Amino acid sequence: MSNALTFDLDFRVPPGACVALSPLIRRVVADNPGPITFTGTCSYIVGHGRVAIIDPGPDLPAHVDALLQAVKGETVTHVLVSHTHRDHSPAARAIKAATGALIVGCSAHRSARPLAVGETNVLEASADLEHRPDMEMREGDAVDGPGWRLEAVETPGHMANHLCFALPEERVLFSADHVMAWATSFVGPPDGAMSDFMASLDKLRGREETLYWPGHGGPVRDPQRFVRALAHHRRQREASILNRLAAGDRTIEAIVPMIYQGLNPALSKAAALSVFAHLEDLVARGLVVTEGPPTLTGEYRLA
Numbered sequence: 171m172s173n174a175l176t177f178d179l180d181f182r183v184p185p186g187a188c189v190a191l192s193p194l195i196r197r198v199v200a201d202n203p204g205p206i207t208f209t210g211t212c213s214y215i216v217g218h219g220r221v222a223i224i225d226p227g228p229d230l231p232a233h234v235d236a237l238l239q240a241v242k243g244e245t246v247t248h249v250l251v252s253h254t255h256r257d258h259s260p261a262a263r264a265i266k267a268a269t270g271a272l273i274v275g276c277s278a279h280r281s282a283r284p285l286a287v288g289e290t291n292v293l294e295a296s297a298d299l300e301h302r303p304d305m306e307m308r309e310g311d312a313v314d315g316p317g318w319r320l321e322a323v324e325t326p327g328h329m330a331n332h333l334c335f336a337l338p339e340e341r342v343l344f345s346a347d348h349v350m351a352w353a354t355s356f357v358g359p360p361d362g363a364m365s366d367f368m369a370s371l372d373k374l375r376g377r378e379e380t381l382y383w384p385g386h387g388g389p390v391r392d393p394q395r396f397v398r399a400l401a402h403h404r405r406q407r408e409a410s411i412l413n414r415l416a417a418g419d420r421t422i423e424a425i426v427p428m429i430y431q432g433l434n435p436a437l438s439k440a441a442a443l444s445v446f447a448h449l450e451d452l453v454a455r456g457l458v459v460t461e462g463p464p465t466l467t468g469e470y471r472l473a
């Protein structure tokens with residue numbers, strides 16, 4: 171069976187337009203394109219009449235208006251939030267204020283671990299620290315409406331509080347930023363952790379959904395094959411980091427340009443954090459050693 175990871179970059183939808191995707195699902199894409207958000211955040215509306223909105227997105231008035239326009243004449247009972255990145259959760263407050271819906275889903279922001287002494291979280295600006303759910307959802311918790319039910323699947327890794335949501339009526343999973351068809355998920359400590367991410371991929375391999383609707387870009391088709399390829403891709407990246415250490419590289423600064431050739435400079439911090447996420451996992455597994463706790467500026471070598 172093929173382990174090749176191929177990406178679907180053919181996704182063009184006008185921001186703000188509401189598109190029906192299936193009997194139960196509609197999608198509105200926010201106008202926040204970028205190197206990490208692809209064509210923008212996908213917000214999903216589930217059900218008819220009494221509906222839920224999944225990941226209302228960034229706090230952009232035009233996007234909030236587009237969502238409210240799409241559900242005009244309907245009742246929004248729940249706003250589900252997958253994780254507290256600023257491109258996913260902040261608009262929940264505006265939707266709640268306009269509709270009275272409950273904010274449910276992931277917990278308030280939390281990191282996978284404390285920052286090491288002397289570290290700053292270079293991506294701190296990406297976290298929505300104001301997210302306060304009316305109700306947290308843990309593994310298996312569900313909310314429902316007429317003809318639909320959304321169940322939480324805990325999938326830490328991209329972020330410590332990350333949830334996917336299963337819609338059993340259509341055998342689909344809203345995979346948010348855990349599994350996307352256009353790119354590999356970003357895993358950056360301290361909010362994310364590679365060991366969690368790999369365990370969360372394994373967890374999805376035991377499930378029966380036949381299609382994923384991600385937080386950015388088009389659907390993940392044949393998700394079992396895709397998830398397997400994603401895990402394989404991560405193991406290959408781990409192998410190339412081990413190879414660089416074997417070749418004498420000692421720092422993240424030295425490793426990044428060797429394994430990300432032709433990297434978009436806008437993604438250099440993300441790449442450094444991603445290598446750090448792998449090193450942290452390798453140290454925990456005893457394959458790599460460093461002085462003290464792993465840090466972004468530390469020196470690493472093979473154990």
Ligand SMILES: [Zn+2]
Pocket residue numbers: 253255258328347
């Ligand atoms: Zn995210």
